[in-house]
Amino acid sequence: MTSSAGVVDALGALAVPVALLIGIEPKTAWLLSVLWVLKVVPGIPGLRQLRRVLVLESGPLVSVLVIFLMVVFLASVAEYFLERDVQPQTFGSVPAALWWAVVTLTTTGYGDVVPVTPLGRMVAAMVMISGLGVFGLWTGILATGFAAETRRDNFLKTWESVSKVPFFAALGPAAIADVTHMLRTMELPARTMIIRKGAQGDCMYFIAAGEVEVDLPGKKVQLGEGAFFGEMALLGNNKRGANVSTTKVSRLLVLDLVDFRVLMARHPDLAETIDAEAKRRTLENK
Amino acid sequence: MTSSAGVVDALGALAVPVALLIGIEPKTAWLLSVLWVLKVVPGIPGLRQLRRVLVLESGPLVSVLVIFLMVVFLASVAEYFLERDVQPQTFGSVPAALWWAVVTLTTTGYGDVVPVTPLGRMVAAMVMISGLGVFGLWTGILATGFAAETRRDNFLKTWESVSKVPFFAALGPAAIADVTHMLRTMELPARTMIIRKGAQGDCMYFIAAGEVEVDLPGKKVQLGEGAFFGEMALLGNNKRGANVSTTKVSRLLVLDLVDFRVLMARHPDLAETIDAEAKRRTLENK
Amino acid sequence: MTSSAGVVDALGALAVPVALLIGIEPKTAWLLSVLWVLKVVPGIPGLRQLRRVLVLESGPLVSVLVIFLMVVFLASVAEYFLERDVQPQTFGSVPAALWWAVVTLTTTGYGDVVPVTPLGRMVAAMVMISGLGVFGLWTGILATGFAAETRRDNFLKTWESVSKVPFFAALGPAAIADVTHMLRTMELPARTMIIRKGAQGDCMYFIAAGEVEVDLPGKKVQLGEGAFFGEMALLGNNKRGANVSTTKVSRLLVLDLVDFRVLMARHPDLAETIDAEAKRRTLENK
Amino acid sequence: MTSSAGVVDALGALAVPVALLIGIEPKTAWLLSVLWVLKVVPGIPGLRQLRRVLVLESGPLVSVLVIFLMVVFLASVAEYFLERDVQPQTFGSVPAALWWAVVTLTTTGYGDVVPVTPLGRMVAAMVMISGLGVFGLWTGILATGFAAETRRDNFLKTWESVSKVPFFAALGPAAIADVTHMLRTMELPARTMIIRKGAQGDCMYFIAAGEVEVDLPGKKVQLGEGAFFGEMALLGNNKRGANVSTTKVSRLLVLDLVDFRVLMARHPDLAETIDAEAKRRTLENK
Structure with a gap:
């Protein structure tokens, strides 16, 4: 990774001077500074994920590409054959017909090269419909x-955090794997509002790292790593009862209402723990 | 929500007068009344659902957008370089080439700006194929x-209703979560035909709220909250035996034939209850 | 269904004479015979399935349509405002701009109406990218x-047939629901080749209705309802050992190799039955 | 398969001479050599897979195609009717209108034939939106x-290999089916680097066939069929500890970190085996 970053850096920094040195005119040489755009690549969020998909699915993707190219090739030869006498200007060579085929199969359709003979249009119609098919397969x-x-x-992302939350520690490893599939990780900066009082509540939170502050009437309560909050809205009244915000950079695990119910049904002991804590809190804040 | 609605209201109401006051000519000012269209937004069905998808998937969506912009940028510089001498009119500046790149990568293909050099067309072909890829990833x-x-x-939506139907009350919470995944909620106005006599039947209904009327030969039977109907068609003869329609606004839970069978297999006691009720009804209506 | 078919019939049969009677010129009136095309509708395979999808997903589909229309409307007003002075011919009215917006948002891009001002092109670029998004959501x-x-x-389709095959009768209802998810129904006319000797085998077949003929060396064996065949290729050597074809219209249940293995693992008794039958057949045909 | 390959061969080899013999002019005859492209077909990776999808889903695909053709047909008659007086050149016949309809419904949009009347444009807008729908359904x-x-x-692909790895032999057939769903097969040529020292590790490998070499400090260790490696990175420290590469053509089974954890949770005995082996290796390499 580091070495490839170095190559990109060098490419970006050296392209323009080198181009100037070897005598390319300045107006063109400066365009090469566009290579700096490649510096952005490693910072694109989720790029690693996209690349993995492309690698794992490379087999079928390549096979669609080959089909794409075969259709382009056969169609352009057919059109060259059908249209060259009528439109020698635009269909006068196979490369020109290839250009038409690519423009048509991707459904771009510039309109600079258009078949006019009935047979040519039939072939074109089939190419367009194949275009939809290629789209569909690809997608x-x-x-x-x-x-x-x-x-x-x-x-x-979630597994690491789950095993650190004491609440889930009582569960066996099979149940933890199960729970992990239900949770979603959320990274938050400091001083971010998580829950707004009075809003509709449809999830609860576990604190994997960091700290949050619950803004109760008359006092502020801090909750640290391993604590949970927001469960009240899932246990009957579904309006949030207080503002909650982070005090430092935090990682929260979010449990949706759907999964909350499935989880409570499968692990009645967790349900009891949450219920007991909710009651304790209600009493305390009365 | 309320405050944002107020802002939209104010924007819609004040845009035109304000524009007139600050001296914009009337013909243009009146166009601003188009902002009233924004009033429709909160009423769009399923918008909340779409927004949640966009938020949860924002990571990969943004990364596709960044890839999109990088392809646009690199392709337009390349085309500017390759085409500017041949077509100074259309490819004479980088912004003009950017316009071409966006039109091409989205496969819109107006045809107002089209590369003509062989190399330029090759780059364009690659841009179009990338366009298919971007489409595919996005989708x-x-x-x-x-x-x-x-x-x-x-x-x-379904969970709330299920727990209110006495028929399912006998099930433990894990089974209720299971059943909830099988049911679909249906909101109906009063006087709506639900089942038409003689039609093919492939689902049964539970009444979560409201009332329905079964139109039996010689009498009309009302069924209220918690009752079920339509089970006969699933227990052998699959033609509906009577018309059924709502008498008031009702919420029904629909159980598809597929899930009916899976449910009956997993919970034989439910099967017996339904069977017994079906027999009772058959006897009564003889 | 029958009454709607009648309406279509009447429409197709009466449109032309009625049009001629009320004085429309013949050349135009004959075009109405195109309505006969609607007769094809009920015969389209899988149409019921498509309609169910559209009905069940109508909520989000409508919401995407509303978003589509809002983008079209706002974009066309913006373009009218930005382009009307430069291109009064094409962007001179809001309806003309609406036409542009639809052509662009669907990425059709005729190129008959194209923005030329820098701001107009920026709006157009955003419309095109929204077009990709609308595509994506819809899909x-x-x-x-x-x-x-x-x-x-x-x-x-499969459930009915499974319960009629004695081989599966031993299974409890829960297991039958499970098995049903694994099988695929296949309807075949008489005298159709199902298995070709020497071909690669990756599935076995159960006969739900009809009859097949196995073409063994020196004799032909008939298999009727409830029998199974093709299991040899799944139990070791994966070349088909004989030609098999239907003798009458038949309905077969296909069990893929994947599911065969999962099924055998979950229900060892079925595995034994199949194994025993395979051995008996091998001995018999030696 | 062999006979169809022969036909393609013959077609490719004989097309040009036959065309020349029957008096087609050479320039055209040579184009037929394009048929050699069909030789590529059997070599396309994943083609079998694509074909199976098309066959299994042929029902709904055909029904979308029929809908596509109906929209094309009805739309072209409507446009012919609406536009023929204004643009006799382009919309003067039904076939010409059909061409427009295909170009529009596939969202290709050449722009050579464009409706100009208000009603014609409304029909066109509906055709374009249907185009999005057809795309969506198809996809x-x-x-x-x-x-x-x-x-x-x-x-x-994986099933065969799994049963040959002794590590999994202890599992019952149901568990093997379960494990098979978690593994991915990877075919590698000889002398390929699999693991690079210091890289992030998120999977472990089982050797189904072939041999790998682990490049430890001071010695090289060979691992043969049935062995596993890469488990260290999953058991605590997630940096790879050594380079690993194949010595001959090998087939590896890859177990992702996710599935590793689920597997370990469900089968604690496997976890112990891996743990013990990892400890033994750590001691040995100290």
Whole structure:
């Protein structure tokens, strides 16, 4: 990673001077500074995830690409054959017909090269419909890969944190794997409002790292690592009862209402712990 | 929510007078009344659901957007370089080339700016194929997010109702969570036909709220909250035996034939209850 | 259904004469015979399935449509404002701008109306990118709905047949629901080749209705309802050992190699039955 | 398969001479050599998989195609009727209007034929929006089919190998089916680097066939069929401790970190085996 960053740096820094040195005119040489844009690449969020999808699904993606190229090739030869006499200007060579085929199969359709003979238009119609098919296959492959990757990624991020929350420590490893699939990790900067009083509540939070402050009437309560909050809204009245915000950079685990209910049903002991804590808090704040 | 509605109201109401006051000519000022369209936003069905998908999947969506912009940027510089001498009119500046790149990468393809040099066309072909890829990734991400969101939303809507139907009360909480995944909520106005006599039947209904009327030969039977109907078509003969319609605004839980069978297999006691009720009804209506 | 078919019939049959009678010129009137095309509708395979998806997902689909229309409306007003002075011919009225917006947002891009001002092009670029988003959302919704519908449909078609195959009768109802999810129904006309000798085998078949003929060396064996075949290729050597074809219209249940293995693992008694039958057949045909 | 390959060969080899013999002019005849491109078809990776998806989903795909054709047909008659008087050149016949309809519905939009009347444009707008719908349905169907096919394919490829790895032999057949769903097969040529020292580790490997070499400080260790490696990075410190590369063509089974944890949770005995081996190796390499 570090070495490839160095190559990009060198490429960005040296491209312009080198171009100037070897005698390319300045107006063109300066364009090469566009290579600095490549510096952005490692910072793109989720890029690693996208790359993994592309690698894992490379087999079917390449096979769609090959089909794409074959359609382009056969269609352009057919159109060259059908249109060259009528439009020697635009369909006069196979490369020109190839250009038409790519523009058509991707459904871009500039309109600079258009078949006019009835047979040529029939071939074109088939190319366009194939274009929809290629789109569909491509998307289907990427959607499938992406769904799997998202689940995997979330699991990896969440697993670490779950095992650190004492609340879940009582669960066996199989149950922890189960719980991990239900939770979502959320990274928050300091002084961020998490819950707004009076809002509709549909999830509860566990603190994996950091600290939050609950703004109760007359006092402020700090909750640290391993604590949970927001459970009241899931246990009957679904309006949030107090503002909650982070005091430092925090990592929270979010449990949706849906999964809260499934979890409580499967692990009645967790349900009791949450219930007991909720009652204790209600009494305390009366 | 209320305050943002107020802002939209004020914007819609004040835009035109303010524009007139500060001296914009009337013809243009009146266009600002288009902002009233924003009043529609909160009323769009399912908008909350779409927003949640966009928020939860924002990471990968942004990363696709960044890739999109990088392709646009690199492609437009390349085309500017390759085409500016041949077509100074259309590719004479980088912004003009940027316009071409966006039009091409989204596969819109107006055809007002088209590369003509062989190298320029090769770059353009690659941009178009990348366009398909961007489409595919985008769709894949949204499809994944949407599938998860739909399941979650249905669960939330249905959960409340299920626990109120006495028929399901006998089940433990784990089984209720299981059943909830199988049911679909349906809100109906009064006097709506639910079942038409003689039609093919492939689901049964539980009444979560409201009332329905079964139109039996010679008499009309009312069924209230907690009752179920339509089970006959699932227990052998699959033609509906009577018309059923709502008498007031009702919320029904729909159980598909598929899930009916899975449910009956997993919870034989429920199967017996339904069987017994079906027999009782058959006898009564003979 | 029958009454709507009648309406279509009447519409198709009466449109032309009525049009001629009320004085429309013949050349135009004959065009109405195109309405006969609607007769095809009920015969489209899988149409019921598509309609169910559209109905069940109508909420989010409508919400995407509303978003689509809002973008079209706001964009066309903005472009009218930005381009009307430069191109009074094409952007001279809001309806003309609406036409541009629809052509652009669907990424059709005829190129008959194209913004030329820098600001107008920026708005256009945003419209195109929104177009990709609308595509993505739409597809995501339909893909989600379609996946659910496909699973449901297959289950319904297969369930009936499974319970009629004695081989599965030994299983409890929960296991039958489980098995049903694994099987795929296949309807075949008479005299259709199902298995070709020497081909790669990756599934086995159960006969739900009809009859097949196994073409063994020196004799032909008939298998009737409830029998199974093709299991040899899954139990070791994966080349098909004989030609098999239907003798009458048949309905087969196909069990894929994947599911065969999962099934055998979960229900060892079924595995034994299949093994025993395979051995008996091998001995018999030696 | 072999006979169809022969036909393609013959077609490719004979097309040009036959065309020359029957008197087609050479310039055109040589174009037929393009048929050699069909030779590539059997070599396309994943083509079998794509074909299976198309076959299994042919029902809904055909129904979308029929809808597509109906929209094209009705729209072109409508546009012919609305535009023929204004633009006799381009909309003067139904075939010309059909061409417009295909170009529009696939969102290609050449712009050579464009409606100009207000009603014609409204019909066109509806055709474009239907185009998005057709895209969406098509993609949804293919995505659904592809997801199922991918899972099936991976299972088939992996199953064989899993049962040959002694490590998994202790598991019952149900657990093996379970494990198979978690593993991914990877085919590698000889002398390929699998693990790079110091890299982030998020999976472990089982050797189904072939051999790998672990490059420890001071010695090289060979691991053969049935051995596993890379487990250290999953058991605490997640930096790879040594380079690992293949010595011959190998087939590896990859277990992702996610699945590693789920597997360890469900089968504690496997966890112990891996733990013990990891400790033994750590001691040995001290």
